[in-house]
Amino acid sequence: MDVLERIREQVENNPVVIYMKGTPQFPMCGFSARTAEALKRCEAEFAYVNVLADPEIFENLPRYANWPTFPQVYIGGELVGGCDITLEMFEKGELKPMIEEAIQAKQAG
Numbered sequence: 001m002d003v004l005e006r007i008r009e010q011v012e013n014n015p016v017v018i019y020m021k022g023t024p025q026f027p028m029c030g031f032s033a034r035t036a037e038a039l040k041r042c043e044a045e046f047a048y049v050n051v052l053a054d055p056e057i058f059e060n061l062p063r064y065a066n067w068p069t070f071p072q073v074y075i076g077g078e079l080v081g082g083c084d085i086t087l088e089m090f091e092k093g094e095l096k097p098m099i100e101e102a103i104q105a106k107q108a109g
Contacts (some may be wrong), residue, residue: 005063010076015102016046018106019061020071023050029081035071038090044099076102 010084016039022028024036039046051058051070062068065079073080075098080086089095 004064005059007057007061010047010049012077014047014074015076015106016044016099017049017074018046018071019049019051019074021050021052024048028052029070031069032071035073035083035086038086038095039073039099041090042096042099044096044103046099055065071077076105087106 018024018032018036018039020027020029020032020036022032024040027033027036036048037059049057053062058070061070061072065072065074067079067082071082073082073086073088080089082100086095089098
């Protein structure tokens with residue numbers, strides 16, 4: 001399967017997914033750590049992809065949504081953004097409702 005097709009499937013099949021350096025339990029960069037923590041604090045399950053463990057995704061994800069940096073957060077199949085945008089949305093109280101809506105939409109199906 002083509003790497004961009006794999007990314008598309010991950011984004012479309014998970015209501016919330018973060019492409020990050022490391023894992024939520026063991027992040028390998030500060031930006032990934034802060035972004036994963038904001039997602040955790042929304043008290044909803046989310047998928048993650050450790051881009052350091054998958055060089056093909058690491059190299060090609062920036063092309064997928066034309067976003068050059070990591071982490072990348074996708075909610076409801078759409079790119080939300082990286083660390084700064086995700087943290088700003090969390091602080092404004094916008095992130096949790098967006099996540100809950102995406103999860104409900106996925107369950108409804």
